[in-house]
Amino acid sequence: MTQTLPAPAPIAPTSIAGRKVQVIHPARQWTPERQAEFLRHLAATHCVATAARAVGMSRQSAYRWRNRLKGEPFDVAWACAFRRQYDVLAETALERALNGVEVPHYYKGELVGTHRVFNETLTVALLAMQERLTPIPPTRSYEHMMTAPDDFETLVARVAEGPELWADEDEDEDGDAEQ
Numbered sequence: 001m002t003q004t005l006p007a008p009a010p011i012a013p014t015s016i017a018g019r020k021v022q023v024i025h026p027a028r029q030w031t032p033e034r035q036a037e038f039l040r041h042l043a044a045t046h047c048v049a050t051a052a053r054a055v056g057m058s059r060q061s062a063y064r065w066r067n068r069l070k071g072e073p074f075d076v077a078w079a080c081a082f083r084r085q086y087d088v089l090a091e092t093a094l095e096r097a098l099n100g101v102e103v104p105h106y107y108k109g110e111l112v113g114t115h116r117v118f119n120e121t122l123t124v125a126l127l128a129m130q131e132r133l134t135p136i137p138p139t140r141s142y143e144h145m146m147t148a149p150d151d152f153e154t155l156v157a158r159v160a161e162g163p164e165l166w167a168d169e170d171e172d173e174d175g176d177a178e179q
Helices: 030-045 050-054 058-070 075-100 120-133 153-161
Strands: 009-017 019-026 101-107 110-117
Touching: 030 050, 030 075, 030 120, 030 153, 058 075, 075 120, 075 153
Parallel strands: none
Antiparallel strands: 009 019, 101 110
């Protein structure tokens, strides 16, 4: 007896132990729309698992998809999603390292004074990270070089609407340079 379960995914018949059964294949794929929505969630939450779950995908599949598209628009937009708020964090940390933090002093519930505390560990950490905060080197692609690596909205729109891979003006479909 064949039993079909309701699912939005396509159903493919197969045989197991001489009985015909219906195998349900999940319709979860990294569509351009799903990729763009994932990137927006990633930029907002900075959590791959939360962003993937928000679009009905797994954290592992997100990392596999990113590895598959290394250096392509999705990968660049992923890095940009993390950098967007990292810049704000770095600026805040730099402000604290340079100007310290005001610490209030209370006595019997009343503010009686303040003093400023400087965190030398934070200062040393920021200095050590200075080299890591350099811009991303451009890739071989003309289109990629013309897209700023920190222009998140342009990158997300490119992921949602453009081809999966960067296009090269000087390469034909086989990947060979034109003569």
